[in-house]
Amino acid sequence: MSLSSRRVERGSEYGIIFDFDGTLALMSxxxxxxxxxxxxxxxxxGIPHDSLNKEYVLERINEAIERVQRDNPALAKQINxxxxxxxxxxxxxxxxxxxxxxxxxxxxWKLRERGFHLAIATRNCEKALGKIIxxxxxxxxxxxxxxxxxxxKPEKAALKPILRQFSLPNDRVFMIGDHPLDVLTARRxxxxxxxxxxxxxxxNDLIRAGAPYIFxxxxxxxxTLFGPRL
Numbered sequence: 322m323s324l325s326s327r328r329v330e331r332g333s334e335y336g337i338i339f340d341f342d343g344t345l346a347l348m349s350x351x352x353x354x355x356x357x358x359x360x361x362x363x364x365x366x367g368i369p370h371d372s373l374n375k376e377y378v379l380e381r382i383n384e385a386i387e388r389v390q391r392d393n394p395a396l397a398k399q400i401n402x403x404x405x406x407x408x409x410x411x412x413x414x415x416x417x418x419x420x421x422x423x424x425x426x427x428x429x430w431k432l433r434e435r436g437f438h439l440a441i442a443t444r445n446c447e448k449a450l451g452k453i454i455x456x457x458x459x460x461x462x463x464x465x466x467x468x469x470x471x472x473x474k475p476e477k478a479a480l481k482p483i484l485r486q487f488s489l490p491n492d493r494v495f496m497i498g499d500h501p502l503d504v505l506t507a508r509r510x511x512x513x514x515x516x517x518x519x520x521x522x523x524x525n526d527l528i529r530a531g532a533p534y535i536f537x538x539x540x541x542x543x544x545t546l547f548g549p550r551l
Contacts, residue, residue, distance in 0.1 A: 334436060335547075336487040338480060338512075340498030341443035343520020344539055345425050346453045348415035348445070352378070352521065358407050366400055377502075378408065379444060379473050405446075408467075412449035419453050422519065424540045429460045432547065438462055440483040442496075442506075444473055462486055475505040484510070497542055498522075501530035515542050 342348045356378050360370035368385050375381045382404045390397040432439060440463040443450060447466040451458075458464065463483045472478035480496070487494060496507035499520025507514035508531050516522065516532035517539050527535055536542040 334438065334489060334493060336438035336440070336483075336489050336494040337432065337547075338440045338442055338483055338494065338496045338507075339539070340474075340496075340500065340503045340520075341441050341450055341454075342445050343499035343522070344497055344503075344517055345441070345457075346419050346421050347519065348412065348419045348449065348453075350411060350415045355408065355411050356381070358411070359404055362400065362404055362407065366396070379467070405467075409446050409448065412446050413452065416449040416452040421453060421455070421457060422539065426457050428540060428543045429457055432543070433460045437547070438487045438489065440486070441465065442470070442474060442480055442483060443467070444470075475502045475509065477506070477509040479506055480510060480512075484512075495546070497539055501526045504530035504532045515546065517542055 339345050342350070359378055359381060360373075363370055363373070363385050366389070368388065373381050373384050375384045382401065385404075386397045386401050389400060429439065439461045441450070441461055442465045444467055447468050450464070450466055463486050465479070465482060467473075470479060471482070474480075484491075484494065491510060491512050494512040495515055496503055496512055497515045497517060498504065498507075499517050500522040503522075504514040504516055504527060514530075514532050514534075516527040516530075516535045518524065518535065518537050519539065524535060534542065534546070536545065
């Protein structure tokens, strides 16, 4: 399907689910350093990091906690608290130096003016998002952060509360994100994934994940697919 044929029709309702970090804003988080800090925490509690199978940090934490929980629930709770404190500290440090990408606020305002349903689904914490989003929070019908999510991307259930709120056919809902996890989440539902190159996702990885559209910037994606130019 060509971009021109995919452009949305005027007079119809559509929903857009945005990732946050790397899509609407840039937070300079060193994810390798974050994982190393979490792995070091596990080692202190006798959990060899090479014994864990999950690749991404949130899933690694859950895997480690489930392992400890069977024998020592109190220790599992302590490790869980320390792990998420590490994540929050690093995210807040990055958020203090971040902001919405130029042009994003105006486009969000225009999309809402035209009747689009908007939401955010992020694996970041609420405090970090809150430091950055400012008045733009009011544009979104639903904002799912780490704290109020029942599941994390790329699980299909991660977007369920948003889809329930939108109450739209799947072919009228889009997911815009910078990471293969965003693409995989959208495809599992399925809704239309749109990838952008302003975050950590590499083009080849986004292609392998199945992104039908890849743009340099969220503004370009919005202007191209949801135009005319905003």
